[in-house]
Amino acid sequence: MKIISNIKDMQTRCLAARAAGQTIAFVPTMGFLHEGHLSLLREGRERGDLLALSIFVNPTQFGHGEDLDRYPRNFERDESLARECGVDLIFYPNAEAIYPADYATYVTVEGPLTTTLEGTCRPTHFRGVTTVVAKLFVIVQPHVALFGRKDFQQLAVIRRMTLDLNLPVEIVGMPIVRETDGLAMSSRNVYLAENERKQALALIDTLGLSVQMVRDGERNVSKVLESARQRLHVEPDLTIDYVKICHAQTLAEVETVDQESVMLLAVSVGKTRLIDNGSILC
Amino acid sequence: MKIISNIKDMQTRCLAARAAGQTIAFVPTMGFLHEGHLSLLREGRERGDLLALSIFVNPTQFGHGEDLDRYPRNFERDESLARECGVDLIFYPNAEAIYPADYATYVTVEGPLTTTLEGTCRPTHFRGVTTVVAKLFVIVQPHVALFGRKDFQQLAVIRRMTLDLNLPVEIVGMPIVRETDGLAMSSRNVYLAENERKQALALIDTLGLSVQMVRDGERNVSKVLESARQRLHVEPDLTIDYVKICHAQTLAEVETVDQESVMLLAVSVGKTRLIDNGSILC
Numbered sequence: 287m288k289i290i291s292n293i294k295d296m297q298t299r300c301l302a303a304r305a306a307g308q309t310i311a312f313v314p315t316m317g318f319l320h321e322g323h324l325s326l327l328r329e330g331r332e333r334g335d336l337l338a339l340s341i342f343v344n345p346t347q348f349g350h351g352e353d354l355d356r357y358p359r360n361f362e363r364d365e366s367l368a369r370e371c372g373v374d375l376i377f378y379p380n381a382e383a384i385y386p387a388d389y390a391t392y393v394t395v396e397g398p399l400t401t402t403l404e405g406t407c408r409p410t411h412f413r414g415v416t417t418v419v420a421k422l423f424v425i426v427q428p429h430v431a432l433f434g435r436k437d438f439q440q441l442a443v444i445r446r447m448t449l450d451l452n453l454p455v456e457i458v459g460m461p462i463v464r465e466t467d468g469l470a471m472s473s474r475n476v477y478l479a480e481n482e483r484k485q486a487l488a489l490i491d492t493l494g495l496s497v498q499m500v501r502d503g504e505r506n507v508s509k510v511l512e513s514a515r516q517r518l519h520v521e522p523d524l525t526i527d528y529v530k531i532c533h534a535q536t537l538a539e540v541e542t543v544d545q546e547s548v549m550l551l552a553v554s555v556g557k558t559r560l561i562d563n564g565s566i567l568c
Numbered sequence: 569m570k571i572i573s574n575i576k577d578m579q580t581r582c583l584a585a586r587a588a589g590q591t592i593a594f595v596p597t598m599g600f601l602h603e604g605h606l607s608l609l610r611e612g613r614e615r616g617d618l619l620a621l622s623i624f625v626n627p628t629q630f631g632h633g634e635d636l637d638r639y640p641r642n643f644e645r646d647e648s649l650a651r652e653c654g655v656d657l658i659f660y661p662n663a664e665a666i667y668p669a670d671y672a673t674y675v676t677v678e679g680p681l682t683t684t685l686e687g688t689c690r691p692t693h694f695r696g697v698t699t700v701v702a703k704l705f706v707i708v709q710p711h712v713a714l715f716g717r718k719d720f721q722q723l724a725v726i727r728r729m730t731l732d733l734n735l736p737v738e739i740v741g742m743p744i745v746r747e748t749d750g751l752a753m754s755s756r757n758v759y760l761a762e763n764e765r766k767q768a769l770a771l772i773d774t775l776g777l778s779v780q781m782v783r784d785g786e787r788n789v790s791k792v793l794e795s796a797r798q799r800l801h802v803e804p805d806l807t808i809d810y811v812k813i814c815h816a817q818t819l820a821e822v823e824t825v826d827q828e829s830v831m832l833l834a835v836s837v838g839k840t841r842l843i844d845n846g847s848i849l850c
Contacts, residue, residue: 297734297736305586305589390732391676393676393733394676395672396672420733421734424734424736446670447673452706452707
């Protein structure tokens with residue numbers, strides 16, 4: 287396993303691998319790897335001759351007052367986990383190389399895909415995501431890139447960007463990996479105090495309860511959402527950013543639940559922001 | 569010479585050429601080729617094993633009320649000129665393929681490089697240019713791409729975008745090719761009536777006069793520009809969009825002429841918009 291910080295070195299290495307006929311699988315991350323990331327790496331190991339992992343806490347996707355400075359980092363632990371998953375190349379650039387002083391170029395997906403849900407609470411978030419992912423795709427030159435479905439909207443935005451820019455990359459969305467009690471794996475879970483950790487289970491509980499309502503015959507989105515909000519409001523330290531039921535591809539809000547409907551939730555528990563989602567008619 | 573309209577076909581062909589170790593030289597154009605374009609193709613022929621030309625009148629770089637609909641086109645003539653220059657592949661997509669109905673992604677260079685000069689008169693122009701050039705680079709996968717220096721600001725913007733997005737493409741800026749009387753070659757020159765064609769020579773005349781002033785010792789930009797405007801105002805059907813002297817890389821306006829100074833002009837002669845530029849201290 288090789289660790290490469292220099293952009294040109296990484297790109298040269300990846301272009302050479304491509305020219306040699308190797309298939310490149312790529313998992314872009316912000317590090318502090320958990321089982322969710324590892325599931326992507328294991329799938330990537332199956333799909334690529336060369337497996338590349340990037341670790342980069344991308345400043346442009348954090349808003350003012352968000353947790354850029356305290357975002358958890360542990361490169362040595364990540365390195366050892368990557369080695370266990372059979373990673374060939376870790377790309378580990380610094381922010382000054384990715385965004386030099388006179389940096390000026392942004393890749394933006396416009397319209398409802400980026401202005402709803404996370405885009406409402408975090409107006410510059412997706413601009414940061416699409417810019418860095420476009421750059422990483424150009425540097426790493428992957429044939430296939432793997433993303434977790436926990437960031438459901440991010441996955442939709444990246445699919446749109448990849449298609450629109452004609453990037454020759456297959457985008458694979460992988461299932462959410464959860465703790466045994468159902469909390470979706472997230473690097474941010476370490477922020478949670480014990481009492482908050484318990485309240486965070488309201489997310490998976492709400493998803494389960496909503497699925498059950500639909501299974502019992504309810505198709506009216508307003509009624510499902512009302513019940514979801516009631517469940518979330520039980521937790522004293524939990525505030526709702528949004529709870530919505532949307533079309534899985536367009537992310538447009540729907541009025542009636544169908545096969546394509548996904549429930550998306552964003553809440554804060556204490557100071558920690560958490561998201562989750564799931565199909566609502568399974 | 570092969571003509572390819574399908575995006576996937578073009579990309580597959582170019583990726584295969586790259587994998588086979590071929591160097592790809594690329595000249596993106598809006599067609600209606602003139603000697604300026606041909607000089608790029610001849611240089612491209614020297615630099616690439618495979619020479620690709622794209623012909624695409626890009627709607628996103630035209631503003632409301634600009635000349636998208638009447639922009640001159642002549643594919644058969646372009647095809648025969650391309651053949652004479654040794655082009656291997658013409659990429660000739662249609663607008664619906666490049667921008668499908670649900671298209672949403674734009675590449676933008678932010679800041680002074682795109683808000684001054686052409687950016688003032690044409691606020692969405694460079695967004696259209698950088699978006700289509702990024703897409704074309706991803707489709708054609710060139711090692712080297714050639715642009716004319718007549719679109720001086722465009723060249724600076726594309727250099728910035730290429731660097732920022734880490735695109736592994738060498739950007740080559742080629743000298744302006746002029747008619748024997750000095751008018752810069754442009755597909756739009758066909759719009760000019762005979763009387764306008766004569767007045768359009770004020771551009772090269774103004775550039776020559778300004779260079780002479782500087783050669784005679786004048787370094788004060790205001791004085792050079794005042795004299796330039798006076799010369800342009802002589803023409804009854806010519807209106808000035810801008811005449812500026814800027815730093816060649818940053819395009820920031822300067823107060824004193826030095827080695828890095830470029831004069832940039834944009835005027836309308838009748839209904840035809842023309843631009844030109846030149847180093848002012850040679």
